[in-house]
Amino acid sequence: MEKNTEPSWYALYTKSRAEKKVYEDLKNQGIEVYLPLKREQRQWSDRKKWVEVPVISSYIFIKIHPVQYRDVFNARGVVAYVSHKGKAVPIPEREIEAMRRTVENKLAFSVESDRLKKGEKVTITSGPLKGIEGEVENIKGTKKLFLRISHIGYMLVLNLDEVERNQ
Numbered sequence: 001m002e003k004n005t006e007p008s009w010y011a012l013y014t015k016s017r018a019e020k021k022v023y024e025d026l027k028n029q030g031i032e033v034y035l036p037l038k039r040e041q042r043q044w045s046d047r048k049k050w051v052e053v054p055v056i057s058s059y060i061f062i063k064i065h066p067v068q069y070r071d072v073f074n075a076r077g078v079v080a081y082v083s084h085k086g087k088a089v090p091i092p093e094r095e096i097e098a099m100r101r102t103v104e105n106k107l108a109f110s111v112e113s114d115r116l117k118k119g120e121k122v123t124i125t126s127g128p129l130k131g132i133e134g135e136v137e138n139i140k141g142t143k144k145l146f147l148r149i150s151h152i153g154y155m156l157v158l159n160l161d162e163v164e165r166n167q
Contacts, residue, residue: 007032007065008090011082011152018077019054025075032063034096036103055103056154061096082152091149098132098147102156109156 014022023035036055041048054060059082062072069088072078081088102109132147147156 007063009061009063009096010088011091012060012062013079013082014058014060015077015079016058019060022060022075022077034061036099059152095149099156107158109158
């Protein structure tokens, strides 16, 4: 945890399928919380239904002051902070904003484990993601932008050819 008094974003690891409950509990405590959701069609034996599911299973994002550090554990389902060497790792505001704008603008994306080779750093200059920084990699002529989410080992992958077509 940082030593300053300014609020910072952190990732929390939750129990499996507890993300929405943790979101509600933290929100009711007055903590700023972000749970990116996407719509998926699920198949049951008797019907199909559209449901909202977390973009990244078992993760939720919070913006807290240092004095609120322990308060998050009052929410049932919180397992731990995403940490490095025993300390909660802050996530840059720009990464949360990039994820928020990607999800809210309903851009086509996938979530992949962060084991991809680093590419060229870019800043998007137009469209709903204007000002967002990411890494570009050309794969068989398809432009992809990798929006890395620090320290949790995931990234949003956008196909920029599809984003351009949707403008």
